Amino acid sequence: xxxxxxxxxxxxxxxxxxxxxxxxxxxxxxxxxxxxxxxxxxxxxxxxxxxxxxxxxxxxxxxxxxxxxxxxxxxxxxxxxxxxxxxxxxxxxxxxxxxxxxxxxxxxxxxxxxxxxxxxxxxxxxxxxxxxxxxxxxxxxxxxxxxxxxxxxxxxxxxxxxxxxxxxxxxxxxxxxxxxxxxxxxxxxxxxxxxxxxxxxxxxxxxxxxxxxxxxxxxxxxxxxxxxxxxxxxxx
Numbered sequence: 001x002x003x004x005x006x007x008x009x010x011x012x013x014x015x016x017x018x019x020x021x022x023x024x025x026x027x028x029x030x031x032x033x034x035x036x037x038x039x040x041x042x043x044x045x046x047x048x049x050x051x052x053x054x055x056x057x058x059x060x061x062x063x064x065x066x067x068x069x070x071x072x073x074x075x076x077x078x079x080x081x082x083x084x085x086x087x088x089x090x091x092x093x094x095x096x097x098x099x100x101x102x103x104x105x106x107x108x109x110x111x112x113x114x115x116x117x118x119x120x121x122x123x124x125x126x127x128x129x130x131x132x133x134x135x136x137x138x139x140x141x142x143x144x145x146x147x148x149x150x151x152x153x154x155x156x157x158x159x160x161x162x163x164x165x166x167x168x169x170x171x172x173x174x175x176x177x178x179x180x181x182x183x184x185x186x187x188x189x190x191x192x193x194x195x196x197x198x199x200x201x202x203x204x205x206x207x208x209x210x211x212x213x214x215x216x217x218x219x220x221x222x223x224x225x226x227x228x229x230x231x232x233x234x235x236x
Contacts, residue, residue: 025060025125025135026051032138036220038147041111043078048137049105050125057104062123063090065136069119073143076109077123083109087121112143119143142220144188160221164235174205174223183207184224195219 027050035045052060062079067087069075077084081097093104106123121139159173174180183200185207200207216236223230 024053024055024127026053027137031134031136032140034140036142036144036147038144040114041109042141043107043109046110046139046141047105047107048139049103050137052102052104055127056101057093057099058095058101060093060104060125060127061090062093062106062125064088065122065124067119067121069121069141070112070115070117072113072115073117073119074109074111074113075119075121078107078109080104080106106137106139108139108141110141110143112145114145116143116145160232160234163233168210170209170234172207172209172221172223174207174225180205180225182225184222185209186222186224188220188222 027048029049031048033046033048035042037045057080064087075086077086077088079091080093080095080099082091082094084091095101095104106125108121110119119139119141123137125135125137160170161173163170172185181201183202185198185200186194187196188194219234219236221232221234
């Protein structure tokens with residue numbers, strides 16, 4: 001099997017995220033909403049829905065754990081339809097939309113005011129003093145004004161390994177049965193700034209990338225081929 005080698009240099013940004021759901025509060029689409037967008041504002045796309053198994057959503061509470069985003073951004077939290085400016089500290093879920101008792105959601109308005117950057121906001125969903133860190137909803141939003149649409153991160157259609165990176169090298173397995181042509185690889189930092197870009201016609205579905213200058217932090221890798229686009233994250 002022939003392997004394609006690429007050398008690139010990167011600029012670092014630091015963060016790391018993960019998620020899982022537990023037996024009480026079930027996040028039906030995962031607890032973390034990761035988006036990259038070039039749209040001036042977003043709302044509907046940020047929804048993190050959940051089900052409260054065995055109870056009513058109005059019995060649940062929410063609490064801000066942390067937040068970080070450019071000061072130029074205007075943000076507004078919407079907890080099951082109740083909207084509050086900024087990043088409110090805590091509160092309870094209401095049901096002003098008359099949804100089924102066990103179904104709820106967290107959602108955020110983001111108006112970027114032309115400022116490129118990344119925002120991460122974390123909220124805990126819990127009942128009284130019974131909670132788990134796995135019940136943390138995470139909004140991970142990157143605004144890049146050079147883009148023309150919105151993209152969901154972390155596709156399962158390819159894998160990158162090792163991740164975190166070891167010895168400044170990674171391999172990308174595209175996991176495609178069809179022939180890949182006109183492969184475009186773009187690597188960019190958490191501000192949405194392009195670090196390096198390549199156009200390839202690989203002979204196999206495995207591509208090895210060598211990173212001679214690779215500071216600690218995380219980067220995004222965007223793959224475009226055969227009319228499709230996938231985005232993932234690598235960590236050093």
